[in-house]
Amino acid sequence: MDVLQLPDRLEALARPTAQRIEQAKVLHPAFYTDQTYVQLERERIFGMNWFAAAHVHELSKPGDVKVVEVGTKSIILTRDKNHKLHAFYNTCRHRGARVCSTNASGCKQLVCPYHWWAYRLDGSLKSTPPAAVPKERKEELGLLRVPGLETFAGIIFLNQTPNPTPLRDSLGDLPAKLQRYDLDDMEMHAQKTYDIAGDWKLICENFVDFYHIDAVHPALSRFSRVDDHLPYQGGGQYVGFVTSPLTDCGGPGDSDKFNAFGRLRPIESNSALFFHIFPNVSVTIYPHSVYTLLTLPSKTQGRTEEQLTLLMAPGARREEVSQDEHMERCNALMDFVTNINDEDVVAIENLQVGLTNLDSQGMHGEFLPKYDWPVHRFQNMVLSGLRGTRIDEDVMPKLPDSFERKVLAG
Template sequence: MTVTNPALPLSAAEIVRTCLPLEQATMLPGAAYTDYGVFEWERANFFARGWICAGHVEQVARRGDFLTVEAGGENVLVIGDDDGLPRAFLNTCRHRGARLVVAPSGTLRRIQCSYHAWTYGFDGSLKNAPFTDGLQDFDPKCFALHEVRLAVVEGLVLLDLSGEAPPPQAHIGDLAPLLAKYRNADLKRGARIVYDVDANWKAIGENYSECLHCPGVHPELNRLSHYLSGESIEGAGLWCGGSMTLAPGVEDMTVDGARVREPIAGVDVRSILYFLIFPNTLVSLHPDYVMLHTLWPKSPERTEVVCEWFFEPEAIAAPDFDPTDAVEFWDQVNREDWEVCALTQRGMESRSFTPGRYTTQEDDVHTFDVMIAERYLEALR
């Protein structure tokens, strides 16, 4: 798939300073968050080249179950095929190019264009094209939907629009065993909230990667887990993150700190693990649920964030299942985060803004920024 690659309007000298060791490094320049040319370059290189997370496999685990995502300048349809295996296609009819599926998610009986009724199988093949029988050299096999490379790694549905990314296992790396330990691939969705955030996607990722702001911005969260209680975790793959430890007497990160569900078997019930998977995935592993955020940049200063909560199938099947304790708590924390991210975005738009220094509590932020900066430098050099 050919993707236009715009020039990157940044200075290599500024970016090099981000790649220095934490104690010497300077954060990314303001233009990385505010310039539309940078946004276009990132869309072409981070979201149209390399792996991105479309969501959780549970959403497309049954025949006809689908979700649509806007990534890298393309709209992609991810759908369970006749065998219940996820497939991905450009969401574009092969006749006149009409958008095939408009809804963000749901279940389809068939893929049929609402314009001229061209119909496709869940494997992307063209099944019916009215009034084409008399055409010369018309082979339906040549008009299948354009397939997008897809992989599932421990429950995460990954897309590669370019078809040229390294193996998905290398992208997830050493994070895969931890996702497996929390049975992420087997969990079922219990809740979903979509947010429209007035901030650059990288500012959201940076905010997620540190808790230095927690005492002032999230006092309820800091009561459940002291902001200095965790430690970073390192390993192979394009991710960063670490742990937080629950305070004495606290059982879970919920509204009242109590746990109402049985923990996932074999996990550490005193720790919360949080990871950012480059570029658009935030995954938080809790004793009894997993929370997944996916980030979808809409402009330099606006990001759609999809937040979902996943629980053990047995918990969801229980007649008294209620995810409110976790959802209400994190909805409050999310909204507090979006507010300070928006304030950061507004401040970086000042003509006088210059990037600051990292503190010693922002090692994961630095790791995330270096992932970005190294790719900037590859383009600039």
């Protein structure tokens, strides 16, 4: 991979973070507040890497259409009549108008609102009413395709680079860690969208920051203690840790409320896994359910759309429980995770305000290696992403692997 340069000011500001954690400083506030930096980041991180765009479940049926805004780019996801998924730039081939403005289902075609050029869901141009267009021209004038589309863990990932390397090349050992979780077969229960006054990176960092649990989530901290979080980290463009063993607390996520994934090893059936897949999707995996936080940076610095999705393991409904009761249990679980996320949003927006204050003072924050290794890892993925490379594992700390060894022991 060619290593890309950063502008001089950013190069100097990046250097203190791209060190071993014992010497490293927290990523400089300019990376969260500087408008000139934003453009570079959107081009390099979201323009040159695989990023998460949606759940496969959001496009489960032929005719489903979803519009995804990422930075200044608008992208249309479709599922065509042959059940194939597609991603196109949301720009008409006539004069360039935006073709779709909202999500839809049951669509037969995509019609541009300006002069009614119509496209099939596979992107090909169908008609240019009232004029007839020769067939050869129609074949050339389909919607422009986003070069890379792959799915992993029930999530649609896109890549805007021509001929991208396969997604799995960047995931390292993560697919192996998830092999007994049937993430492609989950049932989506509910989604909630947030508009957050914070940079997308702060949302990702907040997810991997288990150190804030006591201060931000007092109710959660009673059964998810900071020191019960163990690394579950191999090589790859992700951050991973677990809480194990899980303790039932009389809450909506207790183990007796739902059936677990069917093929888990005993220790997996009693652990919660947390993975942030770089750059923009965080996945929490309980033995019976999964919730994800998918962040998409907006055009504006410091504003991010976040989508929280709760999915249930296949067959999560217990045999003795009616469908209505099962739905109530799922709703209670959704309330539980959204309440925690609401607390996180307050913390993230407060952090954005603090960083905006700090920027002019040219100050870096400090890491506590025991708790901040996931944030350090994420920030180094950001820096390597800006350089067009992957994380340098040699600079990352050697982490305890006691959980991994227990999983491998069966």
